[in-house]
Amino acid sequence: MPTRGLKENNDFFSKVYEVTKRIPYGRITSYGAIARYLGSGRSARMVGWALNVSHSNRGFIPAHRVVNRNGLLSGKFHFGNSTTMEQLLENEGIIIENDRIINFEEKFWDPETELK
DNA sequence: ATTCTGACAGCAA
DNA sequence: TTTGCTGCCAGAA
Numbered sequence: 001m002p003t004r005g006l007k008e009n010n011d012f013f014s015k016v017y018e019v020t021k022r023i024p025y026g027r028i029t030s031y032g033a034i035a036r037y038l039g040s041g042r043s044a045r046m047v048g049w050a051l052n053v054s055h056s057n058r059g060f061i062p063a064h065r066v067v068n069r070n071g072l073l074s075g076k077f078h079f080g081n082s083t084t085m086e087q088l089l090e091n092e093g094i095i096i097e098n099d100r101i102i103n104f105e106e107k108f109w110d111p112e113t114e115l116k
Numbered sequence: 117a118t119t120c121t122g123a124c125a126g127c128a129a
Numbered sequence: 130t131t132t133g134c135t136g137c138c139a140g141a142a
Contacts, residue, residue, distance in 0.1 A: 030125090031123070031124050032126095035124080035125090035137095041125085042124090042137055043124090043136095043138070044123095044124035044125055045123085045125085045137060045138075046124090046137070046138060048122075048123035049122075049138085049139065049140085052122085052123060063123080068123080068124060069124075069125065069126095074124080075123030076123085077123080
């Protein structure tokens with residue numbers, strides 16, 4: 001059941017959270033990868049928005065494991081301190097240098113192929 | 117109602 | 130390689 005459009009957003013947001021929760025410890029993915037998996041590859045920005053308001057959601061949502069397609073920690077300012085996201089990732093074995101994940105491809109987790 | 121702004125991504129210069 | 134524009138679509142002003 002491919003959700004082509006984003007007509008029903010509540011549903012879209014929930015799906016973003018579900019996928020994000022399934023990102024394995026020590027692995028990372030991108031906004032675009034999640035958007036594509038959900039059938040709306042051009043709505044990566046909505047994935048970012050969903051994670052932005054994910055704090056209102058119950059449970060643990062590892063939003064720090066989602067970065068942009070270049071491995072850049074584009075959302076680091078949305079965590080308490082500007083270094084929180086970086087620390088969380090480094091604790092999981094992700095190597096970061098200048099807000100950019102060095103071992104991006106090695107740790108990349110694509111829901112399209114891994115969660116299918 | 118209209119405009120602006122994004123935790124993005126892809127493509128043209 | 131870097132910069133800028135465009136599509137996307139939900140909120141805020």
